[in-house]
Amino acid sequence: MKSIGARITVFYAITTTAILACLFVAGHYLLESYLIHQLDEINEAQFKHLKATLGPDYRTLTPSTVDDRIREATESASSLFYVDMHGPMTNRFFKSHNLQGHSIPDLVGQHTYSIDVDRIGELRVSEFLLPPFEVMVGTPLAPVYDLLAGYRKVFFGLLAAMLVASIVIGYVLSKLILRPVRVIQATANRIRSDNLNERIPVAEVKDEISQLARLLNQMFDRLETSFDEIRRFSADASHELKTPLSLVRLHAERLMINSDLDASQKESVQVQLEELARVGQIIDELLFLSRADARAITIDLVEQRPEAFLHGFEQDARVLAEHHGVKFVCDHRGEGTVAVDNKRIRQVLLNLLVNALNVSPPGGVINLESLLSDGVWRLSLVDDGPGLTPEQCEQIFERFVRLNPAGKDPHGSGLGLAISRSIVKLHKGDIRATSSDVGRGLRIVIELPAGNAIAWPAATI
Numbered sequence: 001m002k003s004i005g006a007r008i009t010v011f012y013a014i015t016t017t018a019i020l021a022c023l024f025v026a027g028h029y030l031l032e033s034y035l036i037h038q039l040d041e042i043n044e045a046q047f048k049h050l051k052a053t054l055g056p057d058y059r060t061l062t063p064s065t066v067d068d069r070i071r072e073a074t075e076s077a078s079s080l081f082y083v084d085m086h087g088p089m090t091n092r093f094f095k096s097h098n099l100q101g102h103s104i105p106d107l108v109g110q111h112t113y114s115i116d117v118d119r120i121g122e123l124r125v126s127e128f129l130l131p132p133f134e135v136m137v138g139t140p141l142a143p144v145y146d147l148l149a150g151y152r153k154v155f156f157g158l159l160a161a162m163l164v165a166s167i168v169i170g171y172v173l174s175k176l177i178l179r180p181v182r183v184i185q186a187t188a189n190r191i192r193s194d195n196l197n198e199r200i201p202v203a204e205v206k207d208e209i210s211q212l213a214r215l216l217n218q219m220f221d222r223l224e225t226s227f228d229e230i231r232r233f234s235a236d237a238s239h240e241l242k243t244p245l246s247l248v249r250l251h252a253e254r255l256m257i258n259s260d261l262d263a264s265q266k267e268s269v270q271v272q273l274e275e276l277a278r279v280g281q282i283i284d285e286l287l288f289l290s291r292a293d294a295r296a297i298t299i300d301l302v303e304q305r306p307e308a309f310l311h312g313f314e315q316d317a318r319v320l321a322e323h324h325g326v327k328f329v330c331d332h333r334g335e336g337t338v339a340v341d342n343k344r345i346r347q348v349l350l351n352l353l354v355n356a357l358n359v360s361p362p363g364g365v366i367n368l369e370s371l372l373s374d375g376v377w378r379l380s381l382v383d384d385g386p387g388l389t390p391e392q393c394e395q396i397f398e399r400f401v402r403l404n405p406a407g408k409d410p411h412g413s414g415l416g417l418a419i420s421r422s423i424v425k426l427h428k429g430d431i432r433a434t435s436s437d438v439g440r441g442l443r444i445v446i447e448l449p450a451g452n453a454i455a456w457p458a459a460t461i
């Protein structure tokens, strides 16, 4: 059983039902002993009545007078008592009619006992001495057994009801006990590198669970401090690198312009400049990411119609695509406006476009589909490349992940999509990659919240 809740429920149900069963068994035993003891007392009372009816002079009476007196004493309660009286020679002296001629067997050495009498049933028998006679008074045990059978029936009914009730109570109890654990679980699950300041709510009471929550919060405090230090370090490092890099670049440019370098020397200075530009770009990207992690990036949201934004982007995208021998097609549907940071979303789309151009074959087509509907602006870029597996679709958004470093774009850093994701996140949107339709490459979908978009039919992107 994997769930603690289920274990608590089962444990509670079994324990309470077992306790109840033990109580009932003990009750059964005590009730049976009590009832049988009562029968013994009734038998004794009947014997005393018999003795009183016979009177003190019973030894001097004739057998027929004794017989009459005994009959007088026993006949009135003939359904309840069986009387068997015999003398010293064991020849029967008196037997009540209800014995139908049978004798009550005598168990040697026992004065009260239960015994089965032929055709009469089980009797509880008490043996008394009325010298020179032995008197055996018996009472049927059937009513006692009937009562015990009724008791058992009630017991099994109650046991079943108890089992059901204890399962319900155990379930509710386990839910109540585990509620703080679930709160811890949900909060711990939510805490990631970008919301490390969130903490588990700690209850006022000082129990084991609140202690655990406190310990976890202390651990999150330490983690947050370390993360902050790492972020500060990468921001500082990027910053510190930029100044010497600019100086090196400046010197290389001056070398290129002023000195009399031969062709091969000029070429190597050119390579240096290109590499410096690449390093500079990586530093900028790293700086952006560490500032985004530290939530130090602000976005400048401007309410606008997507058509206008896309029109501007389409112009540049088309030129860029043509340069690569690829066709760029853009299409927008839907009415309304969106609030986005123009520059940043453009940066995202350009990044996606460059990636798509890197994988598209000459003569291929890149489609940008835009749909504004139901409060969401959905942009979807589809290329003609080889596409990716579902695992790769998630991987590519991680930092420094380049699945094809030897591909067409040797200048890529593997940070473009990580930056795109953090920009989309700043807009409270979502970006994901999926394998596109059969025959096409990768589809990257961006969803941005758009407050006043009108519902548009056929949201197919």
Ligand SMILES: Nc1ncnc2c1ncn2[C@@H]1O[C@H](COP(=O)(O)OP(=O)(O)O)[C@@H](O)[C@H]1O
Pocket: 351, 355, 356, 359, 383, 385, 386, 387, 388, 396, 401, 402, 403, 404, 405, 409, 411, 412, 413, 414, 415, 416, 417, 418, 441, 442
């Ligand atoms: N449209 C695409 N089709 C196939 N693979 C892609 C596509 N876009 C991105 N990728 C893969 O994802 C990796 C990461 O992309 P990105 O973060 O933009 O970094 P970079 O472009 O600098 O390599 C790329 O190196 C590439 O392998």
Ligand SMILES: [Mg+2]
Pocket: 351, 354, 355, 412, 416, 417
């Ligand atoms: Mg890229």
